[in-house]
Amino acid sequence: MAGASTVSRQALTAFLLRLADDHLVLGHRLSEWCGHAPMLEEDLAMPNMALDLLGQARALYQYAATVEGAGRDEDQLAYLRREREFSNCLMAERENGDFAHTMLRQLYFAAFMEPAWQAMLSSSDEALAGIAAKAVKEVAYHIRHAGEWVVRLGDGTEESTRRMKAAVEALAPYVDELFESDDVTAAMAEAGIAADPAALRPAFDAIVGPIFAEAGLDWADVPYGQTGGRKGMHGEAMGYLLADLQFMQRSYPGAAW
Amino acid sequence: MSKNLIPLWEVFIRPRNGLAHKHCGSVHAADEVMALQAARDVYTRRGEGTSIWVVPSSAITASDPENKDENFEPSLSKVYRHPTFYEIPDDVGHM
Numbered sequence: 001m002a003g004a005s006t007v008s009r010q011a012l013t014a015f016l017l018r019l020a021d022d023h024l025v026l027g028h029r030l031s032e033w034c035g036h037a038p039m040l041e042e043d044l045a046m047p048n049m050a051l052d053l054l055g056q057a058r059a060l061y062q063y064a065a066t067v068e069g070a071g072r073d074e075d076q077l078a079y080l081r082r083e084r085e086f087s088n089c090l091m092a093e094r095e096n097g098d099f100a101h102t103m104l105r106q107l108y109f110a111a112f113m114e115p116a117w118q119a120m121l122s123s124s125d126e127a128l129a130g131i132a133a134k135a136v137k138e139v140a141y142h143i144r145h146a147g148e149w150v151v152r153l154g155d156g157t158e159e160s161t162r163r164m165k166a167a168v169e170a171l172a173p174y175v176d177e178l179f180e181s182d183d184v185t186a187a188m189a190e191a192g193i194a195a196d197p198a199a200l201r202p203a204f205d206a207i208v209g210p211i212f213a214e215a216g217l218d219w220a221d222v223p224y225g226q227t228g229g230r231k232g233m234h235g236e237a238m239g240y241l242l243a244d245l246q247f248m249q250r251s252y253p254g255a256a257w
Numbered sequence: 258m259s260k261n262l263i264p265l266w267e268v269f270i271r272p273r274n275g276l277a278h279k280h281c282g283s284v285h286a287a288d289e290v291m292a293l294q295a296a297r298d299v300y301t302r303r304g305e306g307t308s309i310w311v312v313p314s315s316a317i318t319a320s321d322p323e324n325k326d327e328n329f330e331p332s333l334s335k336v337y338r339h340p341t342f343y344e345i346p347d348d349v350g351h352m
Contacts, residue, residue, distance in 0.1 A: 039263070041284050041295035048298050145294055152287055157262075 007191040012125075013068045014087070014184045015194065017077070018230060020060035021088035024078055025238075026109055027053030028245050029096055038099055045145060049106065052138040059131045066127075075256075079249035083239055084232040091174035093229070093238045100163040103149040104171055107208065110142035112178045115203035119195035128193060147211045154215025164217060172220035177227045179204070184230075265314040266292040268299075270306035275351070278310050286311075 030050035037043035061074035091109060096102045117139055120132035153160040179197045181189075189196040212218070228234070248255055263285045269278035281300050286292035292311040301309070320328060332338070 039285055041286065041299055044302070045295065045298040048302065145298075148290055148294065152291070 006124075007187050007193060009067055009069065011184050011187040012193070013064055015188050016060050016064035016067060016128075018087045018089075018184070020057050020064055020077070021086045022092050022109070022113075023053045023057035023060065024245075025086070025088040025241065026092040026105075027051075027057060028241060029092065029094070030102070030106070032096055033102065042099070046102070049142050049145070052135075052142070056131065056135050056138070059134075063127050063131065075249065079246045083234055083242055086234065086238070086242070087230050087232055088234075089174070089177050090226050090229040090235055091171065091178065093234060093241055094171070094174065095237050097167065097170065098163055099149075100153050100160065101167040101170060103146045103153070104164065104167040106142060107146035107150050107211065108171060108175060108178075110139050110146060111204045111207040112200065114139045114143055114207065115200045116195060116197075118203075119200075120193075123194060124192035143207060147207075150211055150217070151215045154212070154217045161216070164215065168217055169220045172222045173224070173226045176222070176225040177229060180227065180230065182230065263287055266296070266311045267314050267317060268292075268296040269310040269312070270296075270300055271308040271310075272306055274307060278308065281305075283314060284311070289313075 027050045030046050030053065033043070033046040034050075035043065037046055057078070058074055061077045065073050065077060091105060094101075094105060114136070117132045117136045120128050121136065123129040123132065150164065154164040155161070156164075179201045181196055181198050185194070185197050188194040189199075226235075265283050266286055266289075267283050268281055270281045271278045284292055284295040284299055286295045289311060293309055296309050296311055300306070
């Protein structure tokens with residue numbers, strides 16, 4: 001924990017929980033497709049990605065628990081916190097919608113995390129650099145998979161184009177929140193633990209831009225963006241998601257495999 | 258989704274360097290790029306491979322099962338074609 005010496009334990013815990021919550025919540029959303037995908041191949045591909053996200057979430061929760069030092073473990077962080085304590089971005093908790101919406105959401109999140117993990121490879125925090133080393137390969141595949149679908153649906157049939165354009169419209173208000181900076185991210189950037197989210201925007205645009213060009217998609221205008229996830233202000237879908245996600249631990253406290 | 262938009266592809270996986278690609282199944286995909294991804298997701302979930310080939314199923318010309326007898330029966334009686342009378346030196350390694 002080289003970086004942790006120059007940054008408060010509280011700030012590092014908050015940062016790790018944001019990342020972990022993003023991955024757990026989005027991973028849960030993806031896993032909801034299991035058994036419902038439009039074709040067998042995607043019925044395996046989406047839970048595959050969900051498992052990648054869950055694995056990353058576990059590593060982050062475990063490390064957050066260590067840094068926090070409050071005697072909580074990964075299960076308590078994932079399953080026994082309340083809605084307002086979750087600090088995931090709003091995009092992650094959005095309901096799946098149709099397949100186009102799910103794939104675009106995946107592309108956006110992966111294009112946000114890829115440069116973030118790349119920067120964390122040389123993090124002053126060795127534990128985080130270790131987690132990043134595994135995650136970069138996984139997220140690169142997520143970009144490829146989701147990106148190929150966005151191209152094919154955007155530049156596909158009349159119906160697939162209509163659905164992909166609707167997804168661009170629906171998700172547009174949730175993009176800017178990813179790149180928000182605040183005291184926590186400033187402390188991380190200062191200590192060389194993680195990049196300032198705002199600095200990741202050009203890399204995100206460089207990933208999504210060519211995919212949109214190939215797909216024949218345009219950015220949607222956003223009169224105002226949605227924000228608040230990092231502060232625990234969530235949309236109405238979040239409570240239902242947590243009810244589903246946390247049901248087992250709430251009903252059978254301490255249950256384990 | 259109509260089937261002609263999503264044709265069938267045969268998947269071949271090479272488990273290790275030095276071994277041949279082996280047929281392991283098939284996937285549906287819109288084109289070769291998506292077929293490779295689908296093959297990766299469906300058939301390499303447990304570390305089965307280091308390389309994947311996909312081939313359009315329509316590109317494969319298969320023998321007719323009805324010709325089974327004339328194709329394969331004649332070889333059954335030619336035991337001398339099996340190289341079982343030779344000892345293979347250990348140095349030859351994997352054949």
